[in-house]
Structure formats: structure tokens, C-alpha cells
Amino acid sequence: MKVRSEARPATGKLGVLTPGLGAVASTFVAGVEAVRRGLASPIGSLTQMQTIRLGKRTEDRSPLLKDFVPLAGLEDLVFGAWDPVPDNGYQSALKAGVLDRHEHVNPLKDFLERIKPMPAVFDAHYVKKLEGTNVKKGKSKRDLAEQIREDIRRFKSENGANRLVMVWCGSTEIFIRPGRAHETLASFEKAMQENDESIAPSMLYAYAAIMEGIPYANGAPNLSADFPALEQLAIDQGVPIVGKDFKTGQTLIKTVLAPAFKARMLGLNGWYSTNILGNRDGEVLDDPESFKTKEESKLGVLEHVLQPAMYPDLYGEIHHKVRINYYPPRGDNKEGWDNIDLFGWLGYPMQIKVNFLCRDSILAAPIVLDLALLLDLAHRSGMKGIQEWLSFFFKTPQTVPGLYPEHDLFIQHMKLKNTLRWVAGEEQITHLGDDYDNDLVG
Numbered sequence: 497m498k499v500r501s502e503a504r505p506a507t508g509k510l511g512v513l514t515p516g517l518g519a520v521a522s523t524f525v526a527g528v529e530a531v532r533r534g535l536a537s538p539i540g541s542l543t544q545m546q547t548i549r550l551g552k553r554t555e556d557r558s559p560l561l562k563d564f565v566p567l568a569g570l571e572d573l574v575f576g577a578w579d580p581v582p583d584n585g586y587q588s589a590l591k592a593g594v595l596d597r598h599e600h601v602n603p604l605k606d607f608l609e610r611i612k613p614m615p616a617v618f619d620a621h622y623v624k625k626l627e628g629t630n631v632k633k634g635k636s637k638r639d640l641a642e643q644i645r646e647d648i649r650r651f652k653s654e655n656g657a658n659r660l661v662m663v664w665c666g667s668t669e670i671f672i673r674p675g676r677a678h679e680t681l682a683s684f685e686k687a688m689q690e691n692d693e694s695i696a697p698s699m700l701y702a703y704a705a706i707m708e709g710i711p712y713a714n715g716a717p718n719l720s721a722d723f724p725a726l727e728q729l730a731i732d733q734g735v736p737i738v739g740k741d742f743k744t745g746q747t748l749i750k751t752v753l754a755p756a757f758k759a760r761m762l763g764l765n766g767w768y769s770t771n772i773l774g775n776r777d778g779e780v781l782d783d784p785e786s787f788k789t790k791e792e793s794k795l796g797v798l799e800h801v802l803q804p805a806m807y808p809d810l811y812g813e814i815h816h817k818v819r820i821n822y823y824p825p826r827g828d829n830k831e832g833w834d835n836i837d838l839f840g841w842l843g844y845p846m847q848i849k850v851n852f853l854c855r856d857s858i859l860a861a862p863i864v865l866d867l868a869l870l871l872d873l874a875h876r877s878g879m880k881g882i883q884e885w886l887s888f889f890f891k892t893p894q895t896v897p898g899l900y901p902e903h904d905l906f907i908q909h910m911k912l913k914n915t916l917r918w919v920a921g922e923e924q925i926t927h928l929g930d931d932y933d934n935d936l937v938g
């Protein structure tokens with residue numbers, strides 16, 4: 497069995513940098529602090545709550561993930577952010593309205609107020625519905641990227657951080673197709689210099705992180721680091737990267753239900769998904785260009801799980817629609833409806849309706865934490881480039897060219913855990929069970 501060289505230990509502080517200090521990021525930092533102060537539990541976080549089975553079922557070895565692999569502890573995390581909106585962490589958490597003001601925001605006021613967003617690289621061309629006042633100025637996009645690199649270095653020394661990770665928690669940018677500018681590092685750097693329109697702000701953060709040797713995760717569906725120039729740069733710099741678009745509400749459920757239909761060879765002819773959402777993310781997604789980026793991300797899922805080319809009779813003609821409607825009264829408490837038209841034995845039709853009253857940022861915050869800790873582990877373990885084993889956390893998993901993304905939540909979960917076993921030099925679990933049968937019989 498291939499065993500990795502041992503991970504470098506998680507000594508000292510780990511800085512978690514988020515471009516974007518909105519609903520998700522403020523819920524994440526406030527949540528970590530609430531857990532550190534014993535005010536709440538880190539529910540939804542694999543790294544904090546999940547166990548991992550090792551060896552045979554009869555061995556009864558199931559440590560917590562955080563005791564199994566050397567992860568940074570919550571007490572070692574320090575936080576930094578950029579945002580074109582100058583609100584500090586406290587103001588942002590209050591505005592987002594995700595966490596209860598009295599129970600979870602006011603008691604953390606001193607801590608949250610200290611998180612002041614650095615001026616952002618922001619351009620309203622890429623996020624139409626926002627106005628920014630806390631924004632960097634620069635001669636060129638390249639110059640702006642260099643300013644982010646300086647921020648990173650300053651943050652590291654001012655906070656005495658030993659290592660850093662960056663997780664994009666910024667708004668969803670307009671849809672951009674990868675083109676010539678994104679092909680090689682040279683073409684990308686030239687395009688930055690020339691202020692090419694195909695270079696969006698999120699790409700500048702990703703470039704800055706990778707150049708500084710910092711792992712980068714993209715929580716939104718925009719390209720950011722999902723193109724050859726930055727993928728190659730990540731490999732050259734020995735930096736793990738991963739994306740895109742946190743898998744939280746409706747898509748999480750979709751990637752649970754669709755694999756169930758396929759596993760039982762039940763057919764599908766329609767899946768209509770609609771949402772109402774009233775937070776700032778919903779407002780940004782009300783712009784058709786940002787929505788297009790999100791729509792592409794949400795639509796790809798069924799195609800890859802159901803493999804219509806392999807099962808044309810079951811999945812050859814699916815009507816898949818996704819809608820997001822901005823509806824302010826709901827704030828961050830999204831409501832999603834799914835109507836699923838499926839068919840069974842001899843083609844008889846059936847329906848399933850799902851009504852998920854979820855809380856977007858409550859589902860996303862533990863993902864930010866897990867990604868930060870697992871990317872840091874990957875980095876210390878010498879892993880670089882796209883980290884496909886973290887697909888579990890994403891709607892549109894980034895993959896190496898030529899490989900289709902794996903969307904099935906259960907395959908993703910098994911892959912994640914087997915990768916951790918591999919990192920730690922433990923045997924991977926195949927669920928074959930042949931030896932148990934022999935043991936029992938013999």
C-alpha cells in the first residue's frame with residue numbers, strides 16, 4: 497500500500513483568510529469563537545464531530561477525525577478578511593441576521609469587532625448589485641494582485657501566524673468562460689498587466705494566495721482558480737487548491753436522492769427546483785449574469801450522477817430546471833422546493849416533493865472550517881494542485897482535465913475518508929467483507 501510521508505505537525509497559529517466578510521464568513525468566524533468559548537457545538541463539521549472507522553469492524557477502532565490526523569486546533573485559528581463593504585465582523589454578523597443577536601453575536605462583540613476587512617479588490621462589473629467603498633486602487637490588475645500579496649504577508653507577521661489558508665467567501669461573480677488569458681501563467685500575467693476583462697477579482701486573490709504558497713478554496717461558482725494557468729501554478733508552487741461552490745442546501749439533497757434513484761434503477765423525467773432567498777447573496781444572484789454562474793453550477797449535478805449516455809431509457813430525457821428568486825422577507829432562511837417526477841417498474845410514474853426550509857450560512861459555515869483545516873493538512877502532507885478528495889464539500893467539484901467530476905455524496909464521502917486513511921498510513925476500507933464471512937464460517 498502506498499503510504500504518504502508523514503504530515504508536518506500543526507504547530508503555531510493557522511490564519512484563515514476570507515475574501516468576503518458577509519453572511520457565510522461572519523457566521524463561520526463567530527461560530528468558531530462561540531465554540532472556543534463553550535457557548536455552542538460545532539454541528540455540521542466533519543473535522544470536529546465525525547469519527548473514522550479503522551481496520552475491520554471487529555476491531556472497534558473509530559477515533560474522531562481530529563484525533564486521527566494532525567489538524568490545527570480551533571484555539572490556533574486567527575482570522576482575516578477583505579470586503580468592499582467596510583463593516584467589521586460584528587456589524588456584518590448583525591446585518592446578515594443569521595445568528596441570534598443576544599445569544600451568539602453580542603457576547604462575541606469584542607472579538608468580532610476586531611475583524612476589520614482589508615480594502616478589497618473589487619469591480620462592480622463582476623458583481624453588479626454591490627457598491628463598494630472599501631476598495632483598493634491600482635494601476636493594473638497585476639498591481640492589485642501584488643497589493644493582496646502584501647496584505648497576506650502583513651497579516652501573517654502581525655498575527656504571528658505560522659501558516660495560512662484562503663477560502664473565497666465573496667459574492668458570485670458574472671459568468672466567464674476560460675479563454676486564452678487563462679491558459680498559461682505567462683498569458684494570465686500578461687492579461688493582468690493589460691487589465692483584460694476576462695480577469696475577475698476572485699482570480700487575483702487566487703493568484704496572490706498561490707504565489708504566496710497558500711492553499712486556496714473557492715466557495716462560489718465563479719472560475720477563480722478553475723483554469724489551467726492557476727492549476728499549473730498551484731502544482732509548481734506545491735499548493736493545494738479546491739473548488740467550486742459550497743454544497744449546502746438543495747444540491748446537497750439532490751446529490752443524496754439522485755444516487756438513490758440510480759442505485760435502484762428508477763427512471764427520472766423531471767426535476768424542478770426553485771428557491772426563495774432574501775440575503776445579500778440572493779440579491780447578487782438576482783442579477784442574470786451572476787445567476788448564470790450559479791445555474792451552471794447547480795445544473796451539472798444530475799448529468800454526472802445519472803449518466804444518461806449509459807442509461808438512456810432511464811435518464812435520457814430529463815427536464816431539469818433551477819430557479820432562485822430574491823425575496824427579502826426570508827433573509828438567510830432560504831426555502832427550497834423540489835418536484836421530482838420519477839418512474840418505476842413498467843414505466844409507472846411517481847412523484848416526490850421536497851420542501852427544505854434551510855439556513856444557508858448555517859450549512860456553509862462548517863464547510864469553511866473543514867476546508868481550512870483539511871487544506872492545511874493537505875499542504876503539510878505535501879499534496880498539491882486540485883484536491884479532488886474534497887469534492888464532498890462542493891456543488892461543482894474541480895477536477896483535473898479529462899476527468900469528470902464525482903457528485904454522488906456517498907462516493908465523495910468514502911473518497912474523503914479513504915484519503916485521510918491514506919494520509920495517515922492506515923489501510924483503506926473497501927467494504928468487501930470477504931474475510932468476515934470466512935472468519936464467521938471458519
Ligand SMILES: NC(=O)c1ccc[n+]([C@@H]2O[C@H](COP(=O)([O-])OP(=O)(O)OC[C@H]3O[C@@H](n4cnc5c(N)ncnc54)[C@H](O)[C@@H]3O)[C@@H](O)[C@H]2O)c1
Nearest residue numbers: 516518519520579616666667668697716742744776777856
Ligand atoms: N451560504 C450558502 O449556502 C452558500 C452555498 C454555496 C455558495 N455560496 C457562496 O458563498 C459566497 C458568500 O455567500 P454569502 O451568503 O456570505 O454572501 P454575502 O453577500 O453575505 O457575502 C459576500 C461578501 O463578499 C463581498 N465581496 C464581493 N466581492 C468581493 C471582492 N471582490 N473581494 C472581497 N469581498 C467581496 C461582499 O461585499 C459581501 O460582503 C457567495 O458567492 C455564495 O454564492 C454560499
